[in-house]
Amino acid sequence: MINKDVQAILPRVQKPGRYIGGELNSEVKDKTNVDLRYAFCFPDSYEIGMSHLGMKILYAAANDRDDVWCERVFAPWHDMEAEMRSAGVPLYALESGDPIKDFDLIGFTLMYELCYTNVLNMLDLAGLPVRAKDRHALTPIVVAGGPCTCNPEPMVDFIDVISLGEGEEMYDAFFDLLKDCKQRGASKDEFLHAAAKLPGFYVPSLYDVTYRDDGTIDAVTPKDGAPAVIPKMVVSDLDHVRYPDKFVVPYIEVVHDRVVHEIMRGCIRGCRFCQAGFLYRPIREKTADTVNDQCRALCDATGYDEISLSSLSTSDYTHLEELLDKLLTWTIPEKINIALPSLRVDNFSDELMEKLKKVRRSGLTFAPEAGTQRLRDAINKNVTEEEVLRTARMAFAGGWTAVKLYFMIGHPTETLDDVAGIADLAQAVVNEFYRNPDKPKGKGVTVSLSVASFVPKPFTPFQWEPQDTRDMLLQKQAHLLESIHTKKISVSYHKVDISFLEGVFARGDRKLSDVIEWAWRHGCKFDGWDDSFHFDVWMDAFDACGTDPAFYANRRRDFTEVLPWDHLDFGIRKAFLQHENEKAHHSETTPHCRLKCAGCGANRLNGGHCDAMRQSMV
Amino acid sequence: MRCVRVWFNKTGAIRYISHLDLMRTMTRAIRRSGIPLWYTEGFNPHPYMTFALPLSLGMESVCESMDIRIEGDVTNDDLFISLRDAMPDGITVTAVKDPVTDPKYIALAAFDVTFHDVPDPAALADTIETLLSGEHLIVQKIGKKGHKKVVKDVDLLEHLKAYRVRREGDVLHLDLVLPAGSVTNVNPALLCDEIMKHSAGYYVILRTKLLTADGKTFE
Numbered sequence: 001m002i003n004k005d006v007q008a009i010l011p012r013v014q015k016p017g018r019y020i021g022g023e024l025n026s027e028v029k030d031k032t033n034v035d036l037r038y039a040f041c042f043p044d045s046y047e048i049g050m051s052h053l054g055m056k057i058l059y060a061a062a063n064d065r066d067d068v069w070c071e072r073v074f075a076p077w078h079d080m081e082a083e084m085r086s087a088g089v090p091l092y093a094l095e096s097g098d099p100i101k102d103f104d105l106i107g108f109t110l111m112y113e114l115c116y117t118n119v120l121n122m123l124d125l126a127g128l129p130v131r132a133k134d135r136h137a138l139t140p141i142v143v144a145g146g147p148c149t150c151n152p153e154p155m156v157d158f159i160d161v162i163s164l165g166e167g168e169e170m171y172d173a174f175f176d177l178l179k180d181c182k183q184r185g186a187s188k189d190e191f192l193h194a195a196a197k198l199p200g201f202y203v204p205s206l207y208d209v210t211y212r213d214d215g216t217i218d219a220v221t222p223k224d225g226a227p228a229v230i231p232k233m234v235v236s237d238l239d240h241v242r243y244p245d246k247f248v249v250p251y252i253e254v255v256h257d258r259v260v261h262e263i264m265r266g267c268i269r270g271c272r273f274c275q276a277g278f279l280y281r282p283i284r285e286k287t288a289d290t291v292n293d294q295c296r297a298l299c300d301a302t303g304y305d306e307i308s309l310s311s312l313s314t315s316d317y318t319h320l321e322e323l324l325d326k327l328l329t330w331t332i333p334e335k336i337n338i339a340l341p342s343l344r345v346d347n348f349s350d351e352l353m354e355k356l357k358k359v360r361r362s363g364l365t366f367a368p369e370a371g372t373q374r375l376r377d378a379i380n381k382n383v384t385e386e387e388v389l390r391t392a393r394m395a396f397a398g399g400w401t402a403v404k405l406y407f408m409i410g411h412p413t414e415t416l417d418d419v420a421g422i423a424d425l426a427q428a429v430v431n432e433f434y435r436n437p438d439k440p441k442g443k444g445v446t447v448s449l450s451v452a453s454f455v456p457k458p459f460t461p462f463q464w465e466p467q468d469t470r471d472m473l474l475q476k477q478a479h480l481l482e483s484i485h486t487k488k489i490s491v492s493y494h495k496v497d498i499s500f501l502e503g504v505f506a507r508g509d510r511k512l513s514d515v516i517e518w519a520w521r522h523g524c525k526f527d528g529w530d531d532s533f534h535f536d537v538w539m540d541a542f543d544a545c546g547t548d549p550a551f552y553a554n555r556r557r558d559f560t561e562v563l564p565w566d567h568l569d570f571g572i573r574k575a576f577l578q579h580e581n582e583k584a585h586h587s588e589t590t591p592h593c594r595l596k597c598a599g600c601g602a603n604r605l606n607g608g609h610c611d612a613m614r615q616s617m618v
Numbered sequence: 619m620r621c622v623r624v625w626f627n628k629t630g631a632i633r634y635i636s637h638l639d640l641m642r643t644m645t646r647a648i649r650r651s652g653i654p655l656w657y658t659e660g661f662n663p664h665p666y667m668t669f670a671l672p673l674s675l676g677m678e679s680v681c682e683s684m685d686i687r688i689e690g691d692v693t694n695d696d697l698f699i700s701l702r703d704a705m706p707d708g709i710t711v712t713a714v715k716d717p718v719t720d721p722k723y724i725a726l727a728a729f730d731v732t733f734h735d736v737p738d739p740a741a742l743a744d745t746i747e748t749l750l751s752g753e754h755l756i757v758q759k760i761g762k763k764g765h766k767k768v769v770k771d772v773d774l775l776e777h778l779k780a781y782r783v784r785r786e787g788d789v790l791h792l793d794l795v796l797p798a799g800s801v802t803n804v805n806p807a808l809l810c811d812e813i814m815k816h817s818a819g820y821y822v823i824l825r826t827k828l829l830t831a832d833g834k835t836f837e
Contacts, residue, residue: 016634303646
């Protein structure tokens with residue numbers, strides 16, 4: 001639903017289909033019949049936001065309530081923003097076309113550190129002050145969720161309430177409270193104090209942070225009865241929690257334009273670099289029947305011809321083969337493809353390969369993450385070179401000619417020999433192709449290496465580790481290129497400057513809010529996009545605020561240091577993380593959760609339940 | 619297997635989706651409709667779907683058509699109901715018929731352009747008359763030569779087959795007939811952009827009819 005002002009500017013912008021709303025399955029309600037208007041904001045482009053599963057889940061959950069109308073808002077691209085600002089069009093929600101500054105609730109998903117400036121920009125484009133303390137009225141309340149809220153501290157000066165953990169079941173109490181406060185004419189302060197008592201909600205303005213002379217945190221002190229530690233919320237039963245029975249079907253092509261189904265939450269592997277692997281614990285699986293039924297409903301409601309089975313490690317899903325059997329009975333006649341991202345090389349069976357051949361033949365992607373066994377042990381990526389090569393062999397025998405391998409450089413304890421090991425492993429995969437007697441005639445092999453730079457993150461065993469400096473990362477990138485001697489191997493990198501900034505904000509504290517605001521006021525937004533990223537402006541921002549980014553990115557923390565996120569409880573015990581860190585430095589591995597429970601502590605938040613534990617005892 | 623021509627309107631905000639987006643949207647709508655679509659029999663089966671004449675991004679239309687291939691003995695009336703109910707907002711299926719004209723004979727298109735938020739419609743009407751009754755109206759058109767973009771001059775009046783300016787209340791209309799199809803194609807936006815150099819406001823183009831070279835309606 002777009003108004004005339006927007007119609008007048010749309011012919012002048014690229015991809016106007018991003019800004020029109022009205023897509024199939026979008027929720028249109030009568031605004032006079034709802035009590036709460038909720039603008040669900042995704043601080044990135046439409047194409048990225050519309051690919052985000054969390055948004056689809058929460059959009060459906062919020063709109064289940066008759067008294068709430070949840071609408072979608074994305075960050076307008078540079079050209080649209082300029083047109084909106086010059087025509088005086090404030091940020092509007094796609095379903096109604098109404099300005100979001102009049103809404104009761106504005107929610108942001110913080111899925112990536114480099115979207116932070118977009119949050120400020122969207123608040124400003126809406127016509128709201130960016131700092132929480134400058135928004136005095138009860139509504140709109142600005143709330144944030146998503147993975148970055150495991151350390152929201154750099155952003156807390158801009159947000160009123162942070163929701164920790166899985167949102168599906170947290171909404172109700174929060175909506176009820178806001179509705180009640182609105183009807184009673186309560187103050188924002190009153191609302192915030194009450195919200196701080198709801199499980200899983202963190203009201204940062206109710207905590208005082210004091211610092212030591214060296215810049216580290218002295219203490220985080222709760223005020224006015226706010227809890228000292230705030231636990232994240234978890235959904236206990238994935239089979240019975242609300243999953244959308246329809247997705248909004250975008251008109252324009254988005255990144256993930258298909259049915260996405262989350263088959264399990266959490267990961268049994270415990271790779272020490274992987275934040276998601278710890279953040280989403282404990283392990284919870286859906287049954288094959290639930291997944292099958294929900295996929296069917298979603299295909300019917302959307303008309304999509306592709307299903308992606310999503311999880312952190314799809315081949316660890318215990319019912320995978322049963323599920324594929326069920327799905328294939330109807331997806332083959334209906335010509336629907338099934339995509340299986342996140343497969344592992346160590347449990348990739350012949351049977352699975354046979355089933356995969358039926359569903360789709362695209363590229364195969366595996367993630368050895370490090371080039372040598374010693375380093376793979378240190379990061380607890382429990383795969384061997386032989387497993388990688390065996391899988392490559394199976395793939396080549398199955399007719400694949402392109403393999404993509406994911407690696408990271410900058411892991412703790414990494415040496416230049418480990419970096420050269422990446423090239424050696426890729427070469428071994430190439431050799432494996434030519435060893436295959438049945439290799440397709442006239443076809444070469446392509447091994448694509450995607451090499452990211454490691455960023456230490458909160459709630460991982462590496463949360464105390466220094467990130468490699470930009471110079472070190474550049475040196476390692478150069479060394480890797482020198483170690484590759486064939487054109488059959490191609491390498492792509494992440495920009496080290498972007499990784500550096502990600503590292504600063506991932507483990508940052510409240511002092512960084514000034515830096516974020518300064519950078520935004522000087523034009524930084526869409527920082528995750530190479531073309532929009534202005535590293536020099538960011539460096540000026542650190543200078544102007546008297547902040548040393550290396551303090552956050554490149555400094556080794558002592559185990560006794562108060563970390564900015566210590567008052568947030570994501571289930572994982574700090575002692576467990578420390579123990580894992582110490583093992584990493586001795587290149588000692590930890591078996592995955594089904595072989596032996598490592599005692600991370602995450603099941604505490606789920607009444608002691610963890611699907612990995614249950615299976616390990618059977 | 620038989621071919622049917624699905625007629626539809628594309629109006630409102632959905633005019634801002636491109637032809638490629640429309641094809642994707644239609645593929646999904648057809649899947650949702652559950653009609654017995656015929657698929658090609660190759661290694662990668664896909665439905666047969668072809669549009670008479672792609673509509674430019676930003677234009678509305680009440681004369682769009684796509685040809686699809688159907689299996690079984692379902693009637694056009696049943697197809698009409700299934701497809702109508704599966705469409706997103708802004709796409710209205712108006713009929714399902716057996717194709718009459720081959721799209722390759724499309725030579726002309728008629729448009730109804732409306733001008734909105736114009737401060738002085740009478741003055742703009744005069745301006746349009748002056749522009750269109752002259753000898754030449756040369757505009758620059760960005761075309762492609764291979765992968766390169768090239769700018770070339772086009773004399774719009776050389777191509778303009780017919781026009782009429784009319785007022786309906788505050789809204790100024792301009793009816794146009796321009797060459798369309800695979801041989802010569804002139805986008806009315808070139809003309810409208812030229813007109814809007816003389817006034818504030820914005821315009822909306824509605825395609826109303828496709829015609830063959832001898833003036834017969836494409837059906």
